[in-house]
Amino acid sequence: MSNINRRDFIKSAGILMAGTALPLSTIEMVFADSQQNFTFAYISDSHIQHIKGKQFVRNWDRGLMRAVAETNLMDPKPDFVIYGGDLAQLAKKSEIDHGLELLSGLRHKTYYVMGEHDYYLDLGEYWESQLGPQYYSFDHKGVHFVVLNSILTYDDWTYNRWSSGEERMNVMAGLDNPNGSPFMVGEKQRTWLKADLAKVDKDTPVVVFSHSPLQKLFKNWNFWTEDAEQVQALLQPFKKVTVFYGHVHQIQYNQIGNISFQSVMATAWPWPYPKTYAQAPNYMPKLTVDMNRADPFFERDATGWQFVDIHNGNAAMHYSLANNSRRTVAFNTQTGRPEDMKYQDHRIPPQTHY
Numbered sequence: 001m002s003n004i005n006r007r008d009f010i011k012s013a014g015i016l017m018a019g020t021a022l023p024l025s026t027i028e029m030v031f032a033d034s035q036q037n038f039t040f041a042y043i044s045d046s047h048i049q050h051i052k053g054k055q056f057v058r059n060w061d062r063g064l065m066r067a068v069a070e071t072n073l074m075d076p077k078p079d080f081v082i083y084g085g086d087l088a089q090l091a092k093k094s095e096i097d098h099g100l101e102l103l104s105g106l107r108h109k110t111y112y113v114m115g116e117h118d119y120y121l122d123l124g125e126y127w128e129s130q131l132g133p134q135y136y137s138f139d140h141k142g143v144h145f146v147v148l149n150s151i152l153t154y155d156d157w158t159y160n161r162w163s164s165g166e167e168r169m170n171v172m173a174g175l176d177n178p179n180g181s182p183f184m185v186g187e188k189q190r191t192w193l194k195a196d197l198a199k200v201d202k203d204t205p206v207v208v209f210s211h212s213p214l215q216k217l218f219k220n221w222n223f224w225t226e227d228a229e230q231v232q233a234l235l236q237p238f239k240k241v242t243v244f245y246g247h248v249h250q251i252q253y254n255q256i257g258n259i260s261f262q263s264v265m266a267t268a269w270p271w272p273y274p275k276t277y278a279q280a281p282n283y284m285p286k287l288t289v290d291m292n293r294a295d296p297f298f299e300r301d302a303t304g305w306q307f308v309d310i311h312n313g314n315a316a317m318h319y320s321l322a323n324n325s326r327r328t329v330a331f332n333t334q335t336g337r338p339e340d341m342k343y344q345d346h347r348i349p350p351q352t353h354y
């Protein structure tokens with residue numbers, strides 16, 4: 001599959017994310033000089049959940065096992081793998097250990113992103129002891145990669161409200177729990193990011209991995225990063241910026257200024273689209289098609305794979321869904337925003353207000 005995509009899109013300048021097979025994604029960096037091209041794989045949101053003893057939720061295990069197996073079969077082989085966060089369900093040692101045991105089958109260098117389900121039991125202590133820093137950057141073949149922990153929140157919420165880490169984790173694990181709190185990157189990390197990016201040439205492609213979207217889409221479900229604009233401002237000086245994120249378990253896309261946003265599907269389960277999407281001014285087109293609820297008798301429904309062609313900074317995403325028809329979301333140069341090729345209703349203007 002990668003070979004087909006490589007052949008089809010090799011001429012594009014920019015970044016290409018190529019799907020292989022569900023439920024992982026491969027991402028191909030495409031340069032004018034094809035010798036520089038490379039691929040990496042992206043696996044996210046496995047939510048490994050401990051029941052008791054040696055029992056874990058089998059379906060979540062299976063999603064991750066399949067992703068690992070198919071990553072190892074990829075041709076060409078990815079240069080590395082990104083794990084996009086929410087490896088665990090309730091951040092238990094047993095869940096992180098079991099998830100890492102399943103991921104240990106990967107034959108590739110793997111970089112990890114922190115998810116809220118990995119964090120709020122012990123504030124990332126065990127995750128960090130096993131996987132290293134919660135935010136960092138690295139360079140690979142002319143691209144600057146940044147990994148952020150975007151699921152932090154206000155200190156008052158984190159430290160002052162809960163009788164135990166379990167209680168805090170359970171509240172944050174609820175999709176629409178009114179006692180939750182908005183995610184953020186935070187001032188400490190933004191200061192680090194500013195210093196990190198100061199060393200990078202403005203022509204260098206920058207790819208950022210976060211768990212939550214670095215944009216404000218739907219606060220009630222925390223499809224939201226409170227200081228998104230401040231992070232975006234640090235990325236604005238660069239010519240080509242792409243943000244990849246997990247967390248939302250569904251297809252999303254956006255373009256804000258020079259920054260392309262792409263979500264990646266989960267290996268565990270899909271979320272439906274919220275009824276009212278954008279709560280802040282942005283370039284997200286008004287949602288015209290509600291996503292069907294997943295079929296409970298088909299465990300892989302609404303999970304899937306995708307490849308994304310980002311041509312000159314504009315994204316064209318090609319989705320293959322396990323039990324649904326294919327979809328393509330491409331940047332429309334006429335309207336200046338990404339549009340769903342099949343479903344977009346051009347008569348509805350982009351949603352730009354609350």
Ligand SMILES: [Fe+2]
Pocket residue numbers: 045047085086115247248249266
């Ligand atoms: Fe998740």
Ligand SMILES: [Fe+2]
Pocket residue numbers: 086115116117211246247248
């Ligand atoms: Fe998440």
